[in-house]
Amino acid sequence: MxxxxxxxxxxxxxxxxxxxxxxxxxxxRPGSFFGNKGFNKEEALDLIxxxxxxxxxxxxxxxxxVENSERIISDATNQANKIIREAESDAAMLxxxxxxxxxxxxxxxxxxxxxxxxxxxxxxxxxSYVEKCLDxxxxxIQESIDELxxxxxxxEDALNDELKIIYAHKQEISENG
Numbered sequence: 001m002x003x004x005x006x007x008x009x010x011x012x013x014x015x016x017x018x019x020x021x022x023x024x025x026x027x028x029r030p031g032s033f034f035g036n037k038g039f040n041k042e043e044a045l046d047l048i049x050x051x052x053x054x055x056x057x058x059x060x061x062x063x064x065x066v067e068n069s070e071r072i073i074s075d076a077t078n079q080a081n082k083i084i085r086e087a088e089s090d091a092a093m094l095x096x097x098x099x100x101x102x103x104x105x106x107x108x109x110x111x112x113x114x115x116x117x118x119x120x121x122x123x124x125x126x127x128s129y130v131e132k133c134l135d136x137x138x139x140x141i142q143e144s145i146d147e148l149x150x151x152x153x154x155x156e157d158a159l160n161d162e163l164k165i166i167y168a169h170k171q172e173i174s175e176n177g
Contacts, residue, residue, distance in 0.1 A: 018140040021047040069126040073119040080115040
């Protein structure tokens with residue numbers, strides 16, 4: 001259970017970093033060409049670096065979860081095979097007693113079916129967890145990219161407006177001077 005808590009805490013940290021980056025970008029309002037003080041580029045870049053550093057950890061945790069699931073499935077299959085072998089051995093000794101042999105085979109088949117279902121359920125659970133983590137991470141990064149693009153366009157438009165004003169002043173000085 002402690003491992004699940006660490007996974008959740010690691011994912012929450014990544015989500016928090018993305019929220020911080022989004023807030024920096026969202027609160028940025030382009031000012032005039034000489035007075036743009038609302039955007040802390042270094043802070044935004046630092047947050048992006050932290051996010052990049054956290055991603056491998058989240059992915060490793062998901063990978064460990066899948067590997068543990070596969071190990072559990074393998075152990076369950078081995079145990080089922082062992083039970084089958086034991087049941088077959090017991091059945092061979094009791095060949096003369098047909099009813100006992102039939103019951104042992106039914107029990108072994110039931111255990112195999114239950115083990116296979118358990119393995120399928122574990123695999124589906126692991127895949128679902130990994131898919132949720134990757135979907136959430138993808139969406140958060142895509143939103144950040146979209147917001148960065150929007151802010152960049154706004155800043156570029158503001159700078160182009162400033163250049164037009166400067167050019168107009170230059171033309172006015174050239175004509176009057």
